[in-house]
Amino acid sequence: MSTPGLVEGGLIDEALSADLAGASLMLARRFAAGATLWCLAPAWEPHAHHVAVEFVHPVIVGKRALPAVALTGPDLVATTRVSVRPGDVVLAVADAAEPAVRSIMRRAPAWGASTLWIGSGTRPARGAADHVLWLDDPDPRLPATGGFVLLYHLLWELTHVCFEHPGLLAPSVSDCTDEVCITCSDEGRLGEVVLPGSGLDGALVRTAEGEERVDTTLADPVAPGDLLLVHAGMAITRLDDDRPEVRR
Amino acid sequence: MTGAGAASAPASGGDTGGSTDFLYPFLDAEERDQDSLLGDLAASARAKSAESAALRAQTLTECAEQVAAAGAELARRFVAGGRMFTFGNGGSSTDAATLAGLFARPPGAAGARPLPAWSLTADQAVLTALGNDVGFELVFARQLIARAGGRDVAVAMSTSGSSRDLTVAFAEARRRGLYTVGFAGYDGGEFAASPDVDVCFVVRSQSVHRIQEAQALLGYRLWAEVHSCLEGETQR
Numbered sequence: 069m070s071t072p073g074l075v076e077g078g079l080i081d082e083a084l085s086a087d088l089a090g091a092s093l094m095l096a097r098r099f100a101a102g103a104t105l106w107c108l109a110p111a112w113e114p115h116a117h118h119v120a121v122e123f124v125h126p127v128i129v130g131k132r133a134l135p136a137v138a139l140t141g142p143d144l145v146a147t148t149r150v151s152v153r154p155g156d157v158v159l160a161v162a163d164a165a166e167p168a169v170r171s172i173m174r175r176a177p178a179w180g181a182s183t184l185w186i187g188s189g190t191r192p193a194r195g196a197a198d199h200v201l202w203l204d205d206p207d208p209r210l211p212a213t214g215g216f217v218l219l220y221h222l223l224w225e226l227t228h229v230c231f232e233h234p235g236l237l238a239p240s241v242s243d244c245t246d247e248v249c250i251t252c253s254d255e256g257r258l259g260e261v262v263l264p265g266s267g268l269d270g271a272l273v274r275t276a277e278g279e280e281r282v283d284t285t286l287a288d289p290v291a292p293g294d295l296l297l298v299h300a301g302m303a304i305t306r307l308d309d310d311r312p313e314v315r316r
Numbered sequence: 317m318t319g320a321g322a323a324s325a326p327a328s329g330g331d332t333g334g335s336t337d338f339l340y341p342f343l344d345a346e347e348r349d350q351d352s353l354l355g356d357l358a359a360s361a362r363a364k365s366a367e368s369a370a371l372r373a374q375t376l377t378e379c380a381e382q383v384a385a386a387g388a389e390l391a392r393r394f395v396a397g398g399r400m401f402t403f404g405n406g407g408s409s410t411d412a413a414t415l416a417g418l419f420a421r422p423p424g425a426a427g428a429r430p431l432p433a434w435s436l437t438a439d440q441a442v443l444t445a446l447g448n449d450v451g452f453e454l455v456f457a458r459q460l461i462a463r464a465g466g467r468d469v470a471v472a473m474s475t476s477g478s479s480r481d482l483t484v485a486f487a488e489a490r491r492r493g494l495y496t497v498g499f500a501g502y503d504g505g506e507f508a509a510s511p512d513v514d515v516c517f518v519v520r521s522q523s524v525h526r527i528q529e530a531q532a533l534l535g536y537r538l539w540a541e542v543h544s545c546l547e548g549e550t551q552r
Contacts, residue, residue, distance in 0.1 A: 080365035082358075089357035093350070112417065114410035114435075121406050127524040208423040212414055212539075214532025218368055221525040225364070226357045236350055 079215065080222075084201065088222055091184050091199035095223065096230030098157050098182055100237040105136040106151055106181075109161035110168050112211045113140050115186075115220070119159060122224045131228050144168040145175070149260075154180025154276055161216055164192040173197050174307075178260040178295065180276035186219055256297035256304050261290045273298060368529045375519050375530040376537060383534070386515040387541025389495050390469055394542065395549055398467035398495075400433035403456045403485065408473040408499075409437040411528055415471065415535040419542075428543040436460075456485035466493030473535070474498070475527045477505025477516070486512040499534065501527030 080088070095105070105123060109116035116138035123136035139147050145168055148158060158181050162169040169185070173196050176183045185197035188210045192200060201219050203210060210216075230237065259273035259282060270281040271290055275298060284290045287303040296303040376383075390400070400419055402412035412435055419433035436459045437443060446455045460470060470489040472482040477500025489496050490512040497515050498507035504518040519530040 079369060080362055082362070085358035085361040085365070086354070088361045089354040092357055093354060112414060114413035114417065117413075118407050118410035121410070125406065127407070208427075209418070209536070211423070212418040212532070213536045214372070214529045217411065217532050218365065218529045221529065222361050222364060225525070226361060229357060229360070230353070233353055236353055 079203070079218065084203075087199060087201050088219070088226060091201060092223055092226035093230050093236070094182060094199060095157060095184070096227045097237050098155060099134050099227070100231070100234075101155055103135075103156045103182075104151075104153070105134070105157045105159055106148060107136060107138045107159050107161075108140075108144055108148065108169060108172065109138075110144060110166055111163070112161060112216075113138070115161040115211070115216055116140060118217065119161070119220045119223075122220065126224075126228075128228075132231070145171050148172050149175070149179065152176070152179045152181045154278070156180075157182045157184060159184040159186070159220075160197075161186045161211070161220075163187050164190050164196075170196070175258075175260055175295065177258040177276060178274055184223075186216055188215065256299040258307075259296045259298040259303070261292050261294040261296065263292060264290050270301075271296075271303070273303070364526075368526050371519065371521055371526050372530045372533045375517075375534060378520070379517050379534060382515050382517060383537050383541050386495075386497055387538055388545050389514075390497075390538070390542045391545035391549065393467050393469055393495060394431050394546070396467050398469060399464075400431070400469040400471060401436055401460065401464055402433065402471040402473070403436040403482065404473035404499075405479050405481065407524075407528055408475060408531075409435070411532050411535070412471065412473040413437060414532070415473070415539070418536065418539050422539075428539075429546075431542070453480045453484050456481055457488040460485055460488050460492065460494070464489065464492055464494055468492075468494045469497065470494045471497045472499065472507075473531055474505070474507065475501040475524045477501065477507035477518070483507075483510065483512070486510060497538075499531045501531075 107116040107119040120136040120138040123134040125133065137151070139151060141147055152158060158172060158176050160169040160172065162185070164187060173183050173185060183197040184199045184201070185192060186201045188203040189206045189208070191202050203215050257275050259275040261271050262274050262279060263272040265271040265284055271284045272279055273282040273296060282296065282298050282303050283301060284296070284303045287296055287306040290296065290303070290306060295307040297305050297307065400416065402416040403409065404412040416433040416435040419431045421430060422428045436456050442459060443455055446458050450458060464470065470485065472486060474482055477498060483506050486496050486498065496513050498513040499517050500507045501519045501521055501524070504516055507513045507516045508518055517531070517534050519527045521527050521530070
């Protein structure tokens with residue numbers, strides 16, 4: 069029986085190492101701003117626990133403990149929804165077809181969360197998460213060979229290196245000058261319906277800025293959990309399940 | 317950081333110190349621009365990945381005979397109706413759970429047949445009951461008393477090889493006739509010298525992270541070896 073390509077040195081190439089660096093700086097910045105890291109791995113739950121314990125109880129004495137929590141159980145979308153606060157980070161270890169993780173990654177912008185997706189095989193759609201750390205080896209047994217362990221160990225190590233550069237942990241100005249910046253531009257923001265509207269009140273919708281009343285006339289009928297594009301207090305359209313991800 | 321003056325040094329080896337200063341000697345104390353930091357982080361990731369790959373390859377070579385022997389014995393026991401119990405502490409407990417999952421639910425449509433294996437950290441009621449009532453060092457031993465018999469297999473994953481709850485569990489496993497497999501790092505710790513451990517895989521590194529990465533691959537190889545032995549059985 070062959071061993072997935074883990075013995076050779078080429079596991080982390082130039083591109084993946086750059087992805088790891090970017091993900092680590094994002095994570096350090098979010099932690100510095102008070103984030104909690106929520107870890108999911110529906111098909112391989114021990115990986116979620118391993119990531120969480122890595123951050124909460126560092127193996128290197130003197131490294132600060134950081135808030136990280138593994139989320140497990142039957143309804144991961146609901147569990148993550150109720151756990152996440154704006155500014156938090158959601159990390160999933162899952163393949164690109166995992167339904168709960170796909171749903172959570174699509175909703176995360178409405179919850180104000182940054183996303184990090186670790187997996188192997190076929191890649192998620194472009195833009196499916198803020199940071200994608202991917203091993204292209206299609207062997208379905210790869211999750212049990214230590215490849216993911218290496219990735220999240222490096223994520224932890226590099227995140228702690230970033231803490232030694234406090235000047236770089238404040239959000240960079242460039243984060244808010246991109247033309248796709250949802251917060252600053254005129255582009256629609258993603259919202260998730262909490263409660264459908266009644267009378268003139270409009271629907272109660274959760275966005276990255278909190279909950280707000282939104283006129284859903286153009287998108288009705290809407291139900292709790294529906295994703296909407298919100299612009300100037302108005303839902304422009306409803307996003308159907310698993311449509312291409314909104315730009316972020 | 318104290319690494320100023322070593323700005324061009326390559327990434328170093330294992331992490332034994334209390335700070336990643338030792339790991340990243342090329343990062344100096346001065347703040348630099350973000351792109352420079354990102355470049356350093358990426359270079360460090362590649363260096364550590366290469367270090368991890370070299371350790372994994374070295375470990376597989378060093379442990380090849382042990383993997384073959386343990387795989388054959390596990391296969392023999394599974395055929396005879398034996399079952400596998402895995403355990404460990406912290407991150408190693410999760411790696412032990414992943415290994416049990418690989419045996420019990422091997423992925424892939426044309427995959428190997430599922431074999432009975434469980435992680436002994438899966439049940440928080442049992443863990444907290446034992447930890448609270450009889451003490452943490454008995455959390456695994458008492459589960460083996462309740463569940464395991466002479467045809468079974470106990471697998472403990474550890475970086476130190478010396479955690480008290482694991483060595484106590486191995487002593488109990490020995491008394492009950494289980495086959496015992498230890499995963500350790502550094503110099504093998506107490507596992508390496510213990511008469512209670514039938515096979516001790518030692519990953520010769522000082523880094524907890526690199527040890528765990530190599531142990532995961534060793535566990536995978538052990539599983540693969542069990543299945544190649546089982547295929548041999550069915551062909552006879």
